Amino acid sequence: MHACFRQPFLAAAVASLGAMATNGDAFAQDATLPTTPHPRAYAVIIGANQGGQGQEPLRYAEDDAVRFAAVLRELGQHDSPDLRILLHPTGREVVATIDDVAQKLRGHKERGEQAVFYFYYSGHARASALNLGAEEVSVALLRERLSQLPSTLSLVVLDACQSGAYARPKGAEPAADFSFNSVSKLTTQGAAVMASSSAQELSQESDELRSSYFTHHLLVGLRGAGDADGDGRVTLDEAYRYAYRRTLAATARTQVGSQHVTLQMDLSGRGDVPLTYPSLSRAKLALPAALQGQVLVTRKGSGAIAAEVQKVAGTKLLLALPAGSYEAVVREPDAQRALVCAAPLQDDATYTLDTGTCASVKDTPTKKKGDESEIDHWAIEAGVGINFNSQGEYTDRLREFGYDNKPGLFDFDTPPLRVSLGASRAFNKYFRTGVIFHTLTRDQYRRTFGASKDEFRYSSYGADLYFRGDLFLVEPVLSLYALAGLGLGMAPNTYTTTVGGAARDTSAVDWGPLLSGAGGVSVSVRNAAFRLQGGYEYAPVLKNRLGDVLNVGGPSVMFAIELRTDR
Amino acid sequence: MKRRIASAATCLALLVLLRGDSCVQPVLQDPTFRLWCGEELCAWKTEAGSVRKAPTWHEADTGVEFVGTPARIGQNTPSNAQCLRFTSVADVSPSAQMSLTIDWDLDGTPDYTYPVPSVSFRQVQADFILPPHEGMRVVLEKKGPGNAVLAEIRLQLLSVKECASAPPPAPRKGLRLGERSTSPDECSSGLVVSNVCAECDPRDPQKWCGPKVACALRGNIGLFGALNLCDRKGARAAGEPCTVDDDCSGAHCDGVRSVGMRDVPSKRPTDEGDQVVHDYQLCTPGPGEPAGCVPKVFVAGSCQ
Numbered sequence: 001m002h003a004c005f006r007q008p009f010l011a012a013a014v015a016s017l018g019a020m021a022t023n024g025d026a027f028a029q030d031a032t033l034p035t036t037p038h039p040r041a042y043a044v045i046i047g048a049n050q051g052g053q054g055q056e057p058l059r060y061a062e063d064d065a066v067r068f069a070a071v072l073r074e075l076g077q078h079d080s081p082d083l084r085i086l087l088h089p090t091g092r093e094v095v096a097t098i099d100d101v102a103q104k105l106r107g108h109k110e111r112g113e114q115a116v117f118y119f120y121y122s123g124h125a126r127a128s129a130l131n132l133g134a135e136e137v138s139v140a141l142l143r144e145r146l147s148q149l150p151s152t153l154s155l156v157v158l159d160a161c162q163s164g165a166y167a168r169p170k171g172a173e174p175a176a177d178f179s180f181n182s183v184s185k186l187t188t189q190g191a192a193v194m195a196s197s198s199a200q201e202l203s204q205e206s207d208e209l210r211s212s213y214f215t216h217h218l219l220v221g222l223r224g225a226g227d228a229d230g231d232g233r234v235t236l237d238e239a240y241r242y243a244y245r246r247t248l249a250a251t252a253r254t255q256v257g258s259q260h261v262t263l264q265m266d267l268s269g270r271g272d273v274p275l276t277y278p279s280l281s282r283a284k285l286a287l288p289a290a291l292q293g294q295v296l297v298t299r300k301g302s303g304a305i306a307a308e309v310q311k312v313a314g315t316k317l318l319l320a321l322p323a324g325s326y327e328a329v330v331r332e333p334d335a336q337r338a339l340v341c342a343a344p345l346q347d348d349a350t351y352t353l354d355t356g357t358c359a360s361v362k363d364t365p366t367k368k369k370g371d372e373s374e375i376d377h378w379a380i381e382a383g384v385g386i387n388f389n390s391q392g393e394y395t396d397r398l399r400e401f402g403y404d405n406k407p408g409l410f411d412f413d414t415p416p417l418r419v420s421l422g423a424s425r426a427f428n429k430y431f432r433t434g435v436i437f438h439t440l441t442r443d444q445y446r447r448t449f450g451a452s453k454d455e456f457r458y459s460s461y462g463a464d465l466y467f468r469g470d471l472f473l474v475e476p477v478l479s480l481y482a483l484a485g486l487g488l489g490m491a492p493n494t495y496t497t498t499v500g501g502a503a504r505d506t507s508a509v510d511w512g513p514l515l516s517g518a519g520g521v522s523v524s525v526r527n528a529a530f531r532l533q534g535g536y537e538y539a540p541v542l543k544n545r546l547g548d549v550l551n552v553g554g555p556s557v558m559f560a561i562e563l564r565t566d567r
Numbered sequence: 568m569k570r571r572i573a574s575a576a577t578c579l580a581l582l583v584l585l586r587g588d589s590c591v592q593p594v595l596q597d598p599t600f601r602l603w604c605g606e607e608l609c610a611w612k613t614e615a616g617s618v619r620k621a622p623t624w625h626e627a628d629t630g631v632e633f634v635g636t637p638a639r640i641g642q643n644t645p646s647n648a649q650c651l652r653f654t655s656v657a658d659v660s661p662s663a664q665m666s667l668t669i670d671w672d673l674d675g676t677p678d679y680t681y682p683v684p685s686v687s688f689r690q691v692q693a694d695f696i697l698p699p700h701e702g703m704r705v706v707l708e709k710k711g712p713g714n715a716v717l718a719e720i721r722l723q724l725l726s727v728k729e730c731a732s733a734p735p736p737a738p739r740k741g742l743r744l745g746e747r748s749t750s751p752d753e754c755s756s757g758l759v760v761s762n763v764c765a766e767c768d769p770r771d772p773q774k775w776c777g778p779k780v781a782c783a784l785r786g787n788i789g790l791f792g793a794l795n796l797c798d799r800k801g802a803r804a805a806g807e808p809c810t811v812d813d814d815c816s817g818a819h820c821d822g823v824r825s826v827g828m829r830d831v832p833s834k835r836p837t838d839e840g841d842q843v844v845h846d847y848q849l850c851t852p853g854p855g856e857p858a859g860c861v862p863k864v865f866v867a868g869s870c871q
Contacts, residue, residue, distance in 0.1 A: 397624055400690035401656055401718060402599075452601050452839070454628065495627045499601065499839030506627035544624045546688055 039114035039152060042082045042101045045069045050088060050133040051124030060205050061122040062087045064159065064215040068120050071222050075276035075320050091137040094130075098145045109150040117151035122215060125160035153273065155236070159196045159215050194218075194240060197259045204251060204259070209305055214261060216305070217246035224278035224319040225309045232279025232318065235272040236263075246308070281320030283345040285328070286352040289316045293332040295353075297343065300325040323347045330355055377564045379434070383420040383533070385558025387441045394542060394550030395445075403445035403456060416442045418558050430470050437463050440489060440539060440552045451499060458493035458542060460552035462514045470522065477524050481531075485516040489539035491552050512541035514553065522562075529562040594646045594722035595705060596845060600631040602837045608640065609835055609844045615639040616709070623658075623688060623718040630656075630718035633663070633709040641706040643847035645828055645861070646722075649700075650730030653681060653693045654721040661685040662713030667720065671700035672746065673826045673849060673864050683707075688718060694725060694733035699747040699762045701791045701863040702828045702847070744808045744867035745786070745794040745824075756808075765795035766808060772797070785810040785865075787852055792825060792862030808867040815870030822868030827852040827860035 047065025049058045069083045082104070084097050101117065108115040121130060129136035146156060196214040209216045218239060220226075226234045226242030234242075244261040251259045278284065285307075287295060292313040297306045306326060307319050326343040330353075341358035345351050395405070417439065424434025444457035466485030473479060494507045518535025537553025597610035603620065607613055608631060616638025620629045631640075659665045663685070668677035684691045697703075705722065709715045725733065739753045742764045751757050754764030758775065767775035767782035776782055776797035786793035800813050809820035831846040850860035 397688070400688070401624060401628070449599055449601070451842075452599065456625070495625050497601075497627065497839075499837075499842070502840045504627075504839075506625075545622060545626060546624050548624070 039116045040082070040108060041072070041076060041116040041118065042084075042104060042151075043069065043072055043118035043120065044084050044086065044094075044097050044101060045072075045118070045120045046086045046089060046094060046123065046130075048088050048121075048123030048130075048132050052126070052131040052134065052136065055124045055131060058123065058205060059207070060211050061124075061159075064122045064211050065120060067211070067219055068122075068157070068215065070322075071219050071276065072118060074322065075222060075278060075281055077277045077280060089132060091130075091132055091135040094132070094137050095141065095145065098142075098149075102145070102149050105150045114152040116153045117149055117155070119146060119154070119156045120159075121157070122159040122212060125158075130160065155275070156193045157218070158193060159212050193262075193264060194243075195262045197261070206250075211305075213247050213250050213259065214243060217250070217308075218243040220246070220307045220309070222276045222278075223307060223321060224276075224281075224284075224317060225307055227278060227318065230315050230317070232277060233274040234276045234278060235274050237272050239275055246310075276320070278318050278320035281318075282347040283321060283323040284350040285319040285321055285326065285343055285345055286350050287311050287317040287319070288352055288354075289314055291330070291353065291355065293330055296329040296331075297321070298327050298329075300327050318350070321345055328353055328358075330358065377426055379424045379426070379432070379529075379562050379564040381420070381422045381424065381434075381436070381531075381560050381562040383418070383438070383531075383558045383560030385418040385420075385533075385556055387416040387418045387439065387553075388555045389416065389441045389443050390551040390554035392548075392550055394544060394548040397544065397546065397548045398445045398456065401447065402449070403447045403454070405443055405445045416440075418556050420558065420560065424466075424468070424562075429472075429476065431468065432470075433465070433467050435463065435465055436485070437461070440491075440537065440541075441554055453498040455496045455498075456493065457496075458491050458552070460489060460491040460539065460541060462489045462516070462537065462539060462553070463487045464514060464516050466516065479522045479524075480519070481522055482519040483517070483535075485514075487514040487516070488512075489514040489537075489541040489552060491541045493542065510542050512539060512543075512549075514539040514541075516553070518556075527564045529564065531560040531562060533558050533560060594644055594648055594651065594724060595642055595720070596644075598721040599719045600629070600717060602839060602842055602844065604835050604837055604844075609837055609842065611640040611642050611707075613638075613640050614706070621716045623656075623716070628718070630716050633665070633707075633715045633717075636712050637708060637710050638715075639706060639708040641704060643702065643704050643828060643849065645702045645830070645847055645863075646724070647699075647701050648722075648724040649697045650725040650727075650733055651695055651697065652721075652723045652725050652729070653695070654690060654719065654723065655683050655692075656688055656690050656718040657683055657686070657720070658688045658714070658716045658718075659683050659685045660713030660715070662711045663709050663715040664711035664713070665707070665709050665715045665717075668706045668708065669697065670704040670706070671697055671702075673702060673704060673828075674824070677706070683715075683717075683720075694729065696730065696733045696735050698736050698739070699749055701747070744796065745792075745865045760795050763794050767795050767797045769795055785867075786825065787862035787865060792827070792852065792865035794865060794867060796867065803870045805870050807870050809870045810865075810867050817871055819871040820868050821871050824864060824866040824868075825851055825853070825862065826864040827856070827862045829857070829860045 045065045045068055047062035049061050051057065065085060065087065069085050073083060084101065086093060086097060105115050105117060124131035129138045130142065146154065205212045221239045221242030222234050224234065226238045228238050228241070240261065240263040247259050247261050285297065287309065290313060291311050293311060295309045295311050297319065298304060299306050306321050309317065311317060323345050326345060328341045328343045330339040330341060338361050339355055339358035340361050341353055341355065343351055343353060420436055420438035422434050422436030424432045426432040438461070440460035440462050442459035444455060447454040464485035464487035466483045468481055468483035470479040470481045489512050491510045492507070493510065494505050496503055496505050514537060516535060516537040518533050520531050520533030522529050522531045534557045536555050538551055539553035540549045541552045542550035597608065600608060602609040606619070608618060616633060616635030618631050618638065618640060619634055621632035623630045653667065665683040667681045667683060669679040670676060671678050679697065681693060707717065707720060741755045742748055742753050744756055744764050744766055746764050747762055748754055748759055748764055749762055751759045756764055756766050758765050758768060760768055769782040772780065772782035781798040782795050783798040784793050785796045796808065796810055801816055803809055803814045804816055809815050810823055812818050812820045814820055827850045829848045829850045831848055832843055833846065834841050834843050850856050852860050852862040
């Protein structure tokens with residue numbers, strides 16, 4: 001989901017699920033596991049991040065398409081699923097692929113064989129068309145092609161989106177929702193559609209889930225979380241109920257609003273329609289019957305959310321996942337602590353989650369949309385620039401003693417480089433406080449009398465605690481800001497006297513207070529801010545034994561990059 | 568001539584190294600009191616009281632503190648520089664009565680006295696012009712009980728341009744034969760030859776010495792320390808100038824002063840490692856003196 005709509009991982013999704021139609025022999029069986037021969041399956045799976053003009057690109061539509069195909073392949077138990085994955089395709093490619101599959105389906109029908117067809121679309125859409133970047137595929141054309149498919153069973157899943165100015169909601173024309181209209185038309189042809197939202201609602205993506213809400217929860221349901229009766233398979237009805245419940249719960253607290261997944265079916269025959277068979281998966285994670293609470297399963301390393309389950313006590317739940325290392329976070333009802341469990345999944349094995357082996361971690365407070373606490377971003381920053389040396393009684397005294405800071409004939413002095421590193425935390429979007437470490441000025445003074453050469457050199461550094469305020473010119477992109485800081489400065493210094501080639505060093509470190517003030521302009525792009533800053537530091541740090549003090553601060557200009565954990 | 572060429576070359580080198588600074592050459596050795604040979608300064612001779620190291624603006628940048636009343640250090644220098652810049656950086660209390668004196672005719676009495684200003688390590692400069700001379704003696708003396716720490720006492724040879732703005736020396740009167748001057752009015756003889764008060768001019772001896780009397784160069788011929796005197800052997804009455812006894816009718820010439828300066832370089836262990844220090848000792852040119860006694864002063868006496 002777009003950053004504006006970031007939610008905790010319990011956030012909901014909007015989805016559309018295509019319906020299925022039967023013709024001829026009954027496909028659905030009461031058996032819990034598939035029998036052979038099993039129907040041939042074909043799928044056209046489309047993902048398109050780019051929308052049309054005025055539509056903000058989606059982030060996860062193409063990834064969702066790939067994940068949907070993976071679940072079909074792993075858990076569908078079709079003999080040789082013929083999956084056609086089209087990522088950011090043209091309209092011509094979409095129609096041509098459907099026509100090609102239609103040709104194959106006709107062959108099966110002529111031979112009296114059963115065949116299943118899946119159509120999945122994730123991307124932008126308007127009421128009358130799918131938006132494939134600059135191109136469109138009209139709903140009328142799609143409806144015509146899909147209704148003519150001679151498949152035994154057709155399942156159409158539409159996770160259609162249209163970006164509005166507010167964020168990246170899917171289906172920005174709620175009064176004429178593509179999914180809703182499609183359902184009514186396709187079902188007249190014997191097809192059914194699961195749609196990501198109702199006719200009056202928008203759909204959303206989640207940055208935290210790295211998916212659309214709907215597709216994420218649909219796939220989690222298909223991996224086993226939706227197997228309400230524990231028979232080892234997930235039926236169309238179970239998948240729909242799971243996706244509906246979880247999507248609604250997750251989107252209830254978003255600014256876009258709740259999403260209600262819709263399903264309209266026109267099925268003839270007996271019984272329900274199994275879509276996946278988690279119990280036949282090679283690697284499985286078993287949640288024991290006694291376990292109760294919210295279970296979040298993430299892939300180790302990538303941190304990708306593999307499943308999110310609200311587990312109820314009394315039934316065992318199997319989640320079919322690819323083999324690998326996972327981490328499960330279990331939050332028991334009313335518990336103030338969470339349990340973190342390792343879940344190593346191997347092929348041909350079922351790993352049962354045992355909360356007795358889990359580690360306990362402190363709970364992280366859940367943020368609510370609209371609270372100031374939601375602006376909870378830390379930031380790190382790094383900068384580079386130039387400090388300008390200050391002059392004063394200290395340097396005057398050096399000159400009176402015959403020292404000069406003009407570079408020698410073969411010296412190539414550069415202005416003191418300013419380097420800074422810091423971290424900060426925002427109170428709200430206007431004010432933040434932070435700590436920053438940075439270099440201050442450095443210089444060297446030399447004196448020569450015959451064979452005697454004396455040199456005094458120093459460098460200086462500062463650490464500030466600062467407060468910063470931003471005045472937005474274009475929120476949240478462009479702002480003017482000012483900051484004031486208080487801290488500590490230090491100045492390592494060395495006096496070297498050389499007579500006849502023998503050098504003798506005397507080193508010391510002086511400390512003193514540091515006051516700073518600065519202002520600049522900040523340009524924010526996503527979670528990064530680029531700042532151009534000018535400032536002045538007063539740091540009376542360097543002192544000699546005659547009481548002269550040198551301000552090792554002074555004017556400075558710098559360029560900084562700030563990376564924020566949230567925005 | 569060779570020395571002038573060397574001096575110009577040194578000045579040019581300094582100009583390059585200092586990148587445009589005015590060409591000022593140091594006159595004194597160790598002007599920052601850096602070279603210590605034990606408890607004494609290597610390049611300065613302690614003549615009264617004692618001295619010790621003292622920190623200045625930085626603990627490691629030391630100067631010299633004068634201990635006792637009076638306390639005095641001196642240094643001879645072969646410099647014949649007339650246009651000088653005196654620079655001091657010192658912490659001197661008013662009661663210390665700190666002064667710099669210069670004895671340019673090497674007769675042991677101060678010819679020029681400059682009171683070191685009472686400041687707290689601030690730089691003070693003064694430019695002045697000395698009369699013609701060959702070599703001089705510089706003395707730093709604390710006469711009072713107050714505190715006196717000197718970080719730097721420099722005498723530098725000024726450039727011609729800078730010298731033009733310096734105050735000229737006070738005019739003198741009645742200089743004896745052999746004393747250095749550029750003005751005949753300052754000489755009792757009313758004549759200056761080669762910047763020395765002379766009795767006669769060898770280019771016109773009859774005018775100054777009379778018929779058939781030669782104008783002879785006395786003293787260290789061909790070197791500094793010589794004067795022109797009418798060659799009237801045994802004819803000079805009491806009170807008349809002379810350089811040798813044979814000049815006087817009474818066969819006794821008294822008061823002739825001949826001073827030379829001898830460079831005695833020595834490699835000495837100092838706090839900064841072994842350093843070569845030049846000790847310019849006063850000497851009397853002549854057969855009895857060791858080699859290297861360079862004549863600086865030759866002043867006529869008077870017949871008894």
